[in-house]
Amino acid sequence: MARRSWVRAVATAVGALALMAGLFGTGPARADAAxxxxxxxxxxxxxxxxxxxxxxxxxxxxxxxxxxxxxxxxxxxxxxxxxxxxxxxxxxxxxxxxxxxxxxxxxxxxxxxxxxxxxxxxxxxxxxxxxxxxxxxxxxxxxxxxxxxxxGKTQLKVSESAEQMDQVPGDMLTFPLDVWNTGQLPAAQGVELRIDTTAGLHLQGSWGNCRDVSASSRGGHIVHETLCDFPTPVEPGRQYALSSPLRVKVGDEALHDKIYYVVTPLSDAAPANGPGTPLTLVPDGATPSDGNHEPSFTTYVDSVNHADFAVTGDTATGRRGGHATLHVTVVDRGPALVEDLLDDETGLTVLVKLPPGTKATKIPRDCYPPGTDGSYHGPRLGWTTYECYFGDPAPGDRHLLSFTFAIGPRTPAVSTGQIQTQEFFEGFDPDASNDSAPLTLRLTQDGSVSGGPASGSWPPAGTGLGGGWTTWAAGALLLAGGVAVALFRRSRGGNRP
The missing domain is CATH 2.60.40.680 (Immunoglobulin-like)
Known part of the structure; x- marks a missing residue:
């Protein structure tokens, strides 16, 4: 019997070793292969x-x-x-x-x-x-x-232009442009000039060596892009001027704008372009010693603001203890395009103050308690004042905002709030006559509740809002007491044999 137990123990140990070998491998050869x-x-x-x-x-x-x-x-x-x-x-x-x-x-x-x-x-x-x-x-x-x-390398540079301020729609701007090469190697096949402009600037003219292309991938508020190809070699130490300066018209959309140009060596033959007399590069002396040190330059153009934002208010009727809804609109009347070239995240903001004595029970998606922003994760209902955000306002945009609110027991017979646009940079809307509007609540003549909680109870059922009124608190205590007694009786009944 003892010998049989010893044989069984050895077999068990061998089986365990075989299992471990299968799980972890039998040696370095298999691991090295993997x-x-x-x-x-x-x-x-x-x-x-x-x-x-x-x-x-x-x-x-x-x-x-x-x-x-x-x-x-x-x-x-x-x-x-x-x-x-x-x-x-x-x-x-x-x-x-x-x-x-x-x-x-x-x-x-x-x-x-x-x-x-x-x-x-x-x-x-x-x-x-x-x-x-x-x-x-x-x-x-x-x-x-x-x-x-x-x-060695070809190192191209372009000339600078002064900022343009206080422009108005219809103004014509002129941008002379020089190109030079501070490198050791020529741009042997010529150069390509790219001209980018924002919405308020319109490049004038049509040339046989230029073409308009899609600006969808450019970003940075660029909406127009033009490419011009010059097959003229640009030699080291030489400067070249455009045969005629670039002319840009200030459009109705103008407010904060820019024109950007960059020159790069042509690596292939110039493609076919549009009709018209070609622009050319004309030799214009030696490389300047104190010019721009980059192949690109941006000129900012600011225009007198003639954008207009308008808001409309609303009047609602209701009864104490009930609900009411106000509908307001925010309209970008243009024609200027209001945007901040230095910040892609800016947008229009309006401040909404509901009538005193009310608390919101349903609000638009992009509205938040004041002093917060889109990252706010606290309770959004139950407030009286909200800030609402609209990204990238554009002429013609119209936004409808609807606020549903509960009417408190002490709300005046006529209660008035307000909707007001807010500036995100100085002077963004020069016409202040339509920047605010009243939000009015008128109670019915008797001011009583119809089809809702008893007169004077607050907040109304189903709002989820915190109260503080004696009537509501007393009712809650009575209800809690009744539930407690019922639970006590059930507990005692459940323990009977």
Whole structure:
């Protein structure tokens, strides 16, 4: 019997070991096979770089990422500089030997690294070559990448224009435009000029080398976009002027506007454009020493405000202890488009004060207690005053707001509140005559309740509002007492044998 028990114990132990082996693996060979299938990618952050420009050095950054969960181990990454060795070399601070810069990592999941290259003295401008990054890991397959590096660059600039203030609809603005190249390489195939304007500015003219395109992806309040292609090479150290200045008309929508232009090298042949005499670039002397240092510029244009917002009030009738509803409207009468170019989140706000003696039981979606905003998560019902928000007001917009409220026991026979527009920047509505309107509640002649709670009870049933009136409190206490007695009797009855 003892021998049989010992054999059974050994068999049980062997079975347990077999189960553990099945769950956790029998050795490193199977784990290594699984890890060996893991992939790790290494990619350059940019795939076209320039050296010898402003500034003269260049940072070559690359990122790596391991697919799936866990890390790759014993990672060895190499950046090969042999393709650009004729004109570029690593900075003295880099850990490189010859044309190879390496990085060793005990483990890696996701991160990045950068090396600094500097131009070799006397290197030929325009030289170009390719850098590659590759790597190995003990438990992952590494996929590398490459980047093109060029010695020298085309660096285009455009002229500045002064801000335009106090414009009125119908004004015609003129924007002379100069382009120059402070780089080492020419824009050999020419340049492209992009002109963006907001709603209140209208670019005048039609040219054979310009075309209107969709501005839907531009953002920042841009609604018009024009592209002009100039096949004229723009040489280093030279300045060029437009054959005629840009002319822009101030429209009825104008208030806070801007015109933005940017110039970039053409990389392909200029596409077909619209009818009309082409704009051209005319040589205009040497590069200025104190001009704009960017390929783009924004000119802001402010116009005298002639936007108008209007509100309408309402009158409702009701009885104490009952409910009533007021309907009000908010209208953007234009014609100016009121927006803040520096803030995409601005909008029109109105303040609604319900008649005294009432509390809201149903309100519009975008209305909140005063001093709060859309992030407010407290109780929104039961207040008398609200702020309502309308994002991106546009001429012709009309908003209807309906407020349902409970009428308290001490509400006057005639009770008047107000709706009032609020400014989100100074002078946004110069016509104040229609910026506010009364919200009036008139009680029926006897002021009694019809079909609702007894006269003087508050709040009405179903409102969910807190009270404070003696009648309501006494009723609540009586009700609570009755429930308590009933529960006590049920409890005692339930304990009988």
């Amino acid at each position: 890890d060996g299938a893991r992939g790790m990618t290494v990619r350059f952050v940019e795939h076209e770089l320039f050296i010898g420009t402003e500034p003269a050095n260049v940072f070559v950054a690359y990122r790596w990422k391991v697919a799936g969960e866990g890390a790759a181990h014993h990672v060895h990454l190499t950046v090969d500089l042999s393709g650009v060795a004729d004109f570029a070399e690593p900075a003295p601070s880099e850990h490189c030997e010859g044309d190879l810069c390496t990085l060793d990592l005990a483990s890696a999941t996701s991160d990045y690294h950068a090396i600094t290259l500097v131009p070799k003295p006397g290197a030929a401008i325009g030289s170009s070559g390719t850098l590659t990054v590759s790597g190995t890991a003990s438990d992952a397959t590494v996929t590398g990448d490459q980047v093109t590096l060029t010695n």
